[in-house]
Amino acid sequence: MTVTTLLTRCPVVPVVVLDHPDQALPLGKALLAGGIDVVEITLRTDAGLESIRRLAELPGLHVGAGSVLVPDQVDQVVDAGALFVISPGLSVEVVQRCRQRGVVALPGVASASELMTAVSLGLDEVKFFPAGLLGGPAAIRALAAPFTRMSFMPSGGVKAENMADYLAVPAVPAVSGSWMVDPTLLRAGAWDEVTARSADAMARAT
Incomplete structure (x- = not known):
């Protein structure tokens, strides 16, 4: 899988923080029922790694790891079944390890200087984080002007009410x-609500 097929497969990528691996499979099924087939499971909790392992076995779901900070974590999540790796910032070492392991790297960038590093690493798609604090859609348009071959996945401050503004940027x-995938929904086991919100997000994206 390349980054291009990752980001063009589904216009909405949920960022998930799980408290317990037992939440993983019900969550994955709820997302698929709502039309979302790409998910980022973060390593912000101890449940992250095992959750990736369980979701990797769910047919039709493309599972990746988020909050990956160091190369050793790349090995851990790939061994667990992650198909892509997302980081909050740009680490040359993490990108290189992803390349060695044959998985997609989607590092976070916040500046033109970081974008130049991304270009030097051969990347053509990045995460723009934290999007809301960095200026939102207008900031992406400004950065996209000199980086004509770069595509962006905004994260941080993106919500149902403004996602269309971001997706309107070419x-x-x-x-x-x-x-x-609000943690309160996951803790309550409100899987029908996860499905409803996912379906609504997909409808807004089209």
């Missing part, structure tokens, strides 16, 4: 957010 094939 350089944005997909957005990343957590409103459809």
Whole structure:
């Protein structure tokens, strides 16, 4: 899988923080029922790695790891079944390890200087984080002007009410957010609500 097929496969990529691996499979099924087949499981909790392992076995779901900070974590998540790796910032070492392991790297960038590093690494798609604090769609348009071959996945401050503004930017094939997988919903086992919010997000994206 390349980054291009990742970001063009689904216009909405949920960012998930799980408290327990037992939440993983019900979550994956709820997302698929709502039309979302790409998910980022973060390593922000101890449940992340095992959750990736369980979701990797769910047919039709493309599972990746988020909050990956160091190369050793790349090995851990790939061994667990992750198909792509997302980081909050740009680490040359993490990108290189992803290349060695044959998985997609989607590092976070916040500046033109970081974008130049991304270009030097051969990347043509990145995560723009934290999008809301960095200026939103207008900032992406400004950065996309000199980086004509770069595509962006905004994350941080993206929600149902503004996702269409981001997707209206030609350089944005997909957005990343957590409103459809709010931790309170996951803790309550409100899987029908996860499905409803996912379906609503997909409808807004088309």
